[in-house]
Amino acid sequence: xxxxxxxxxxxxxxxxxxxxxxxxxxxxxxxxxxxxxxxxxxxxxxxxxxxxxxxxxxxxxxxxxxxxxxxxxxxxxxxxxxxxxxxxxxxxxxxxxxxxxxxxxxxxxxxxxxxxxxxxxxxxxxxxxxxxxxxxxxxxxxxxxxxxxxxxxxxxxxxxxxxxxxxxxxxxxxxxxxxxxxxxxxxxxxxxxxxxxxxxxxxxxxxxxxxxxxxxxxxxxxxxxxxxxxxxxxxxxxxxxxxxxxxxxxxxxxxxxxxxxxxxxxxxxxxxxxxxxxxxxxxxxxxxxx
Amino acid sequence: xxxxxxxxxxxxxxxxxxxxxxxxxxxxxxxxxxxxxxxxxxxxxxxxxxxxxxxxxxxxxxxxxxxxxxxxxxxxxxxxxxxxxxxxxxxxxxxxxxxxxxxxxxxxxxxxxxxxxxxxxxxxxxxxxxxxxxxxxxxxxxxxxxxxxxxxxxxxxxxxxxxxxxxxxxxxxxxxxxxxxxxxxxxxxxxxxxxxxxxxxxxxxxxxxxxxxxxxxxxxxxxxxxxxxxxxxxxxxxxxxxxxxxxxxxxxxxxxxxxxxxxxxxxxxxxxxxxxxxxxxxxxxxxxxx
Numbered sequence: 001x002x003x004x005x006x007x008x009x010x011x012x013x014x015x016x017x018x019x020x021x022x023x024x025x026x027x028x029x030x031x032x033x034x035x036x037x038x039x040x041x042x043x044x045x046x047x048x049x050x051x052x053x054x055x056x057x058x059x060x061x062x063x064x065x066x067x068x069x070x071x072x073x074x075x076x077x078x079x080x081x082x083x084x085x086x087x088x089x090x091x092x093x094x095x096x097x098x099x100x101x102x103x104x105x106x107x108x109x110x111x112x113x114x115x116x117x118x119x120x121x122x123x124x125x126x127x128x129x130x131x132x133x134x135x136x137x138x139x140x141x142x143x144x145x146x147x148x149x150x151x152x153x154x155x156x157x158x159x160x161x162x163x164x165x166x167x168x169x170x171x172x173x174x175x176x177x178x179x180x181x182x183x184x185x186x187x188x189x190x191x192x193x194x195x196x197x198x199x200x201x202x203x204x205x206x207x208x209x210x211x212x213x214x215x216x217x218x219x220x221x222x223x224x225x226x227x228x229x230x231x232x233x234x235x236x237x238x239x240x241x242x243x244x245x246x247x248x249x250x251x252x253x254x255x256x257x258x259x260x261x262x263x264x265x266x267x268x269x270x271x272x273x274x275x276x277x278x279x280x281x282x283x284x285x286x287x288x289x290x
Numbered sequence: 291x292x293x294x295x296x297x298x299x300x301x302x303x304x305x306x307x308x309x310x311x312x313x314x315x316x317x318x319x320x321x322x323x324x325x326x327x328x329x330x331x332x333x334x335x336x337x338x339x340x341x342x343x344x345x346x347x348x349x350x351x352x353x354x355x356x357x358x359x360x361x362x363x364x365x366x367x368x369x370x371x372x373x374x375x376x377x378x379x380x381x382x383x384x385x386x387x388x389x390x391x392x393x394x395x396x397x398x399x400x401x402x403x404x405x406x407x408x409x410x411x412x413x414x415x416x417x418x419x420x421x422x423x424x425x426x427x428x429x430x431x432x433x434x435x436x437x438x439x440x441x442x443x444x445x446x447x448x449x450x451x452x453x454x455x456x457x458x459x460x461x462x463x464x465x466x467x468x469x470x471x472x473x474x475x476x477x478x479x480x481x482x483x484x485x486x487x488x489x490x491x492x493x494x495x496x497x498x499x500x501x502x503x504x505x506x507x508x509x510x511x512x513x514x515x516x517x518x519x520x521x522x523x524x525x526x527x528x529x530x531x532x533x534x535x536x537x538x539x540x541x542x543x544x545x546x547x548x549x550x551x552x553x554x555x556x557x558x559x560x561x562x563x564x565x566x567x568x569x570x571x572x573x574x575x576x577x578x579x580x
Binding site: 103119120121122123124125127128129130154155156157163165169170172173176181183184185186187188190191192197 | 393409410411412413414415417418419420444445446447453455459460462463466471473474475476477478480481482487
């Protein structure tokens with residue numbers, strides 16, 4: 001079994017981004033974060049992303065709204081960010097409180113600044129395989145992990161477990177696209193005999209959001225396993241009272257796998273790194289095309 | 291084996307559309323066709339669509355450009371159609387001549403009038419499962435055939451052979467969406483051991499564009515087989531010198547299948563019927579929302 005070291009690969013990406021950012025001076029790529037409420041996981045993700053932006057020489061700003069913010073107030077802020085020529089990327093940290101229509105809010109971000117890749121225009125361009133589509137950071141990170149780990153994709157059978165808008169579907173679309181050329185199966189909670197499907201995977205992408213859901217009998221020996229899950233499970237031995245585990249039962253599956261990502265330290269750091277890559281790309285495009 | 295009669299099901303749809311169109315008077319839904327060049331298949335498709343529009347009480351107009359039309363000239367016409375309040379749907383007949391960037395041309399159509407569903411906005415909304423997305427007519431027709439034939443989809447394994455922007459990908463996106471809830475595999479020309487994949491299909495969608503490509507040994511007994519192929523093969527016994535065959539070897543596969551669409555008379559008429567449905571929907575939306 002080979003461990004796919006997401007921290008190390010993310011660091012490669014960040015080193016490349018940092019070098020490109022330095023060349024842009026005096027322009028400084030600027031990613032504007034928007035957070036609604038005080039969900040601890042959201043606070044922690046945004047803090048991590050801001051810190052990484054600092055490290056690569058980007059500017060990161062943050063606007064925090066209270067849990068009960070109105071849609072009008074949120075849109076007024078997004079519209080101002082869309083119009084601000086010094087803002088290159090906008091990221092609204094998901095999940096949003098239930099009273100806000102998440103997809104509509106994502107769609108309010110200007111396509112040119114949609115570094116999270118959740119807007120209609122970004123997703124449509126991904127399906128159309130047009131150059132310059134912002135792919136969502138997590139699925140883009142999954143592809144980059146495969147690529148930089150030397151995993152062959154053409155003609156391989158990739159099984160994506162989970163059909164979410166922010167991971168499962170875009171991951172499937174990237175894997176089926178020309179260049180990747182996988183055969184792709186998308187399975188989900190309604191799939192009959194899931195294990196029979198996942199056992200076919202040469203490349204298994206777990207994005208279900210259920211701790212340790214993928215067991216050894218669901219994995220073909222020799223498969224490459226990418227674990228997108230970030231689940232908090234209670235753990236009295238931790239100061240925080242919880243620990244983070246993936247969707248894959250790592251200890252059981254790792255001995256079978258040709259390669260596997262750990263959680264934490266797999267896809268997570270790649271998500272952050274691809275956000276920096278997308279923000280740099282947004283800045284370059286806005287600079288070149290107005 | 292049950293024959294899925296695309297002509298009869300399309301007629302149901304058209305009867306419903308006609309009744310709704312009659313209620314809209316004095317408004318007349320208007321679909322504007324744009325054809326470039328004289329490709330015989332394109333001429334025949336557009337003529338068929340115009341004729342059907344007439345039958346359901348819609349207005350159909352047609353602008354034909356010569357093969358060597360410039361992009362600027364084509365865009366000027368599309369912009370005029372986009373701006374014309376009396377035009378509700380716009381359809382650019384594919385394929386376009388090689389010198390024209392097909393996806394960019396599709397994207398020039400206003401999302402509100404994109405009844406062919408090929409634009410970025412339409413496809414993005416399909417992925418986002420937002421209400422009111424125009425799904426491309428052929429994949430929408432496939433889903434409608436399944437639905438009106440009483441084929442259960444939830445938890446079934448659908449295999450789509452072909453990853454085109456106009457059939458394979460949108461069909462897969464519709465099948466995976468909530469409501470359909472299939473497990474979906476997308477296979478294509480780069481797929482290793484295609485027969486092993488297609489034999490798993492409870493619902494097999496053939497959209498490869500190769501005559502009689504799907505043979506009996508590629509189909510699981512009891513599968514529902516939907517043949518999207520429309521291929522011309524030489525036939526000296528025909529006045530035209532050719533006949534139309536599907537992507538499925540019908541005579542060999544039909545005895546195995548629980549249900550199967552013929553070619554012609556399967557998906558083809560549904561494509562035309564769904565275009566009328568989309569145009570009516572476009573007209574209703576433009577009328578209701580300006």
